[in-house]
Each structure stands twice: as structure tokens, then as C-alpha cells.
Amino acid sequence: MIPNEDSMRALVGHRFPGGQYRIEHWENFLLSEATGAEPLPEQLAHPAHLFHVAINGVGTSISELFSLAESADGAPVSIDYYDWQISQPLREEQTYTLSGGITDFVRTSSDGAPTLDSFVYEVDLDDAGGARVATVAFRWHFWRVPAGGRDT
Amino acid sequence: MKVEVGHDIPPFRMEKVTPERMKTVAAIFRDPFPVHWDREATRAMGFKGRLLNQSPINLGYLINMLIAWAGPSCIRRIRTEFPRPVFDGDEVCAGGRVVALSQDQGETIAECELWLDRQDGVRNVTARAWVALPPDAS
Numbered sequence: 130m131i132p133n134e135d136s137m138r139a140l141v142g143h144r145f146p147g148g149q150y151r152i153e154h155w156e157n158f159l160l161s162e163a164t165g166a167e168p169l170p171e172q173l174a175h176p177a178h179l180f181h182v183a184i185n186g187v188g189t190s191i192s193e194l195f196s197l198a199e200s201a202d203g204a205p206v207s208i209d210y211y212d213w214q215i216s217q218p219l220r221e222e223q224t225y226t227l228s229g230g231i232t233d234f235v236r237t238s239s240d241g242a243p244t245l246d247s248f249v250y251e252v253d254l255d256d257a258g259g260a261r262v263a264t265v266a267f268r269w270h271f272w273r274v275p276a277g278g279r280d281t
Numbered sequence: 282m283k284v285e286v287g288h289d290i291p292p293f294r295m296e297k298v299t300p301e302r303m304k305t306v307a308a309i310f311r312d313p314f315p316v317h318w319d320r321e322a323t324r325a326m327g328f329k330g331r332l333l334n335q336s337p338i339n340l341g342y343l344i345n346m347l348i349a350w351a352g353p354s355c356i357r358r359i360r361t362e363f364p365r366p367v368f369d370g371d372e373v374c375a376g377g378r379v380v381a382l383s384q385d386q387g388e389t390i391a392e393c394e395l396w397l398d399r400q401d402g403v404r405n406v407t408a409r410a411w412v413a414l415p416p417d418a419s
Contacts, residue, residue: 156309159305159309160305160306160309160341162302162305163302163303163305163306163309163338163341164338164341164342164344164345165293165295165341165342165345166341166345166348169348169353170353171353173353173354175341175344176341176344176356176359177337177338177340177341177344179337180310180336180337180340181309181310181311181337184310185310185311190311191310191311191312191313191314192313195314203325203326205326207363208336208363209362209363210360210361210362210363211336211337211340211359211360211361212358212359212360212361213356213358213359213360214357214358215356215357215358215359216357218353218354
């Protein structure tokens with residue numbers, strides 16, 4: 130079942146609760162290793178943390194993003210892009226403050242192709258002094274078909 | 282290191298994408314969706330039982346290449362697209378090339394085209410990055 134387009138469009142402007150995130154040494158070690166890299170020097174955190182720090186730190190979750198988009202269980206979700214602007218390097222054991230929300234929605238429909246709903250999410254990370262550390266934007270596609278795969 | 286437009290960035294190779302790493306990342310990300318850790322689920326979803334590598338990890342390979350080339354805090358911006366998934370067992374190689382140089386706030390910024398190719402030549406990830414070069418590179 131395809132969600133009502135107006136209800137999906139109404140999510141634009143939705144703000145996440147906001148919150149804080151502290152990258153622990155253990156998770157930096159493990160995530161760095163998972164990318165095939167040694168931990169960076171001087172307690173620098175691997176930039177790949179920006180994905181989950183943005184989502185979990187802003188007070189939402191991958192599950193909630195799928196739920197907000199009314200993605201049916203088993204329906205495919207794919208990634209269009211990530212756009213990360215980095216003003217300062219991430220560091221372990223630093224507390225970051227996050228804010229953000231849903232900033233765009235587009236529904237694409239054409240004959241013979243499944244309906245595609247695309248959402249843009251944007252999250253800002255600031256350091257303890259309020260200086261911008263990074264802005265994370267990403268767009269996910271929610272395919273309105275009954276079965277497929279999810280690739281986060 | 283002297284960098285000019287057309288400079289090829291030394292590649293980063295992941296010889297084998299493994300399920301163990303995907304499971305670790307799923308836990309760190311708090312990602313409950315099974316395509317990264319449950320072969321039965323991916324079989325039912327049409328992926329023939331192969332697990333899908335998390336896209337931030339595919340991006341991580343590109344990042345590792347840039348860091349090895351220009352230093353641990355070199356990335357100013359990276360925009361990445363993911364036209365095709367990477368599966369467990371794949372061998373992938375990140376590559377890149379400098380397409381422009383500019384100055385910004387006292388830094389030399391290299392604009393780079395990046396890609397992540399599978400062992401059979403399929404291009405799984407494309408990206409554009411803006412990288413601050415070390416002083417001896419410009």
C-alpha cells in the first residue's frame with residue numbers, strides 16, 4: 130500500500146528531538162577496524178562515524194526513519210547520497226550536540242515503474258563551545274513495492 | 282608530494298568484505314535490519330543469501346584512501362552516491378583523481394573524483410571530495 134503523498138510531504142520540516150553524542154574509544158577502534166583501517170592518531174575518530182552519530186545523536190534511529198516514511202516490512206530502501214561537510218575533525222571522548230530534521234521530499238511516479246519516495250535529512254554537529262563540527266545530509270529512497278532489500 | 286590536476290590518488294584495497302565486520306558495524310550503528318547479518322532474510326529479499334555491506338563502510342574505504350594520502354584530518358567535504366551494493370566476499374578497490382585545485386582560508390583544496398570498484402570492474406560507489414592538502418603538496 131502506498132502512503133498518502135500529502136502525509137509524506139507533511140514530514141518536511143519535522144525536527145528530531147536533538148541530543149548529544151560522545152564517541153567512545155571502543156567504538157572508534159571497532160569502526161575503524163571494520164573499514165580496514167588502524168585507529169587514527171591523537172584520538173581522532175574515523176569520519177565514517179558521521180553516519181550513526183548524526184542519526185542516533187539527533188535523537189532518532191534507522192528504525193524510526195523507516196517508520197516515519199511508512200516503509201512496509203521488507204520493502205526496499207536505497208541510498209541516493211551522503212553529503213558530509215566537515216569543519217573540524219571528529220574526536221573520541223568529545224561530546225557533540227546535534228540538531229536537525231527532514232528537509233525535503235519528492236515522490237516520483239511513472240508508468241511501469243514503482244513509486245519512489247525520497248527524503249532528505251540534514252543534521253548539524255556542534256562542539257561543546259557551539260562551533261560547527263560537521264553538517265551531514267543524506268537522501269534515502271523508499272521504494273513502494275511489496276518486497277526487496279534494504280541497504281543502509 | 283607535489284599534487285597537480287590529474288594526480289592519481291594511491292588506491293585503497295579491501296581484499297575481502299566480511300560478514301564479521303558487517304555484524305560489528307550493525308551493532309555500532311544500532312541497525313536492526315537484517316540485510317547485513319541474516320542470510321535467510323537476504324535470500325527472501327532477492328539477494329541470494331549474500332549480505333550487503335553497509336554504505337558508510339563503503340564510504341569508509343574512500344575515506345581511508347584520502348587519509349593515507351593527505352592526512353588524518355584532510356577531508357573538508359565528501360559527497361557520495363551508491364549506485365550498486367557491495368556484498369560479502371567481494372574484493373573492492375577505492376581510487377581517485379584530482380580534478381581541480383583551489384585556495385580556501387589559507388589551505389590548498391584538492392577537488393577529487395573518487396570511486397569504489399568491485400573486482401569484476403563494476404563501479405559500486407562514486408564520490409566527489411574536497412581535501413585540504415598538506416603544505417608540501419602545493
